Amino acid sequence: MTDQLFHSYRFSETERQRMDLDGHLAYPSLLTQDVQVRLTEALAHIQSLERVEGYPNRFRRFAAEYNAFLESLITHPEMLKLVSHVLGKEVRYDHCATINRSGGNGGSHWHSHGYAEDHPHLGFIRIFFYINGFEINDGGLAVVPGSHLFRDTKIHAKSDSELESGWMLGKQHPITGQSLKIEHLSVPAGTVILMWTHAAHGVSARRPDSDTRWTVVYAYRNPGKPSGARWISQEYENQKRTDSNSPLKDLISLY
Ligand SMILES: O=C(O)CCC(=O)C(=O)O
Numbered sequence: 203m204t205d206q207l208f209h210s211y212r213f214s215e216t217e218r219q220r221m222d223l224d225g226h227l228a229y230p231s232l233l234t235q236d237v238q239v240r241l242t243e244a245l246a247h248i249q250s251l252e253r254v255e256g257y258p259n260r261f262r263r264f265a266a267e268y269n270a271f272l273e274s275l276i277t278h279p280e281m282l283k284l285v286s287h288v289l290g291k292e293v294r295y296d297h298c299a300t301i302n303r304s305g306g307n308g309g310s311h312w313h314s315h316g317y318a319e320d321h322p323h324l325g326f327i328r329i330f331f332y333i334n335g336f337e338i339n340d341g342g343l344a345v346v347p348g349s350h351l352f353r354d355t356k357i358h359a360k361s362d363s364e365l366e367s368g369w370m371l372g373k374q375h376p377i378t379g380q381s382l383k384i385e386h387l388s389v390p391a392g393t394v395i396l397m398w399t400h401a402a403h404g405v406s407a408r409r410p411d412s413d414t415r416w417t418v419v420y421a422y423r424n425p426g427k428p429s430g431a432r433w434i435s436q437e438y439e440n441q442k443r444t445d446s447n448s449p450l451k452d453l454i455s456l457y
């Protein structure tokens with residue numbers, strides 16, 4: 203019996219258009235309470251491995267290889283349904299990484315990620331599970347609606363003003379024609395945010411007196427091109443590919 207992952211939600215033509223126009227789509231409080239609890243335990247487990255073993259990036263980036271609950275969600279029927287709403291039927295798993303931010307964490311500068319720049323029909327989505335949510339200026343995600351449509355992998359800025367006076371300057375939303383604008387999000391516990399990987403995004407610092415922001419990201423894509431952040435170890439890939447009973451069998455290969 204699989205746990206119920208999400209409360210009910212809609213992904214109709216309206217949500218599809220929002221996602222394609224903005225580059226992201228937030229579902230506040232979508233994760234069930236039980237899954238929030240189990241995810242928090244799983245993320246604390248990965249964090250404890252980082253401390254003991256001292257290879258932080260390995261456990262963070264390959265998190266699903268070290269925690270059975272995180273792994274089980276890659277192929278959870280509700281997860282795959284959500285993925286297929288956005289990407290269609292032909293999909294591959296790309297990575298599952300923890301992005302916990304403890305009090306005082308510095309956040310992340312503005313950036314974008316790449317995939318298949320010259321093949322716009324190939325999509326790559328990041329699915330963020332913000333288990334205990336976040337506030338503006340406290341480990342908060344910020345986005346620029348429409349920025350994903352440029353499919354620019356090289357967006358970088360250290361601050362909002364640097365982004366506004368640099369990459370954003372003179373650019374309009376390619377579909378609406380409006381000036382691009384930064385949007386600072388604030389979301390409650392259990393929120394799921396879908397994002398096209400080319401979207402410009404940054405994260406504000408976590409306040410020193412705040413608790414840890416527990417977050418995990420699951421990434422999926424349409425196959426067809428090499429993928430830069432495909433954090434899957436060779437052993438794990440081989441194991442899943444050759445196990446005819448593995449639900450990951452058809453999702454694990456690069457192409
Ligand atoms: O920490 C976050 O909210 C986002 C991190 C990020 O930029 C990413 O996973 O691509």
Ligand SMILES: [Fe+2]
Nearest residue numbers: 313314315403
């Ligand atoms: Fe990112």
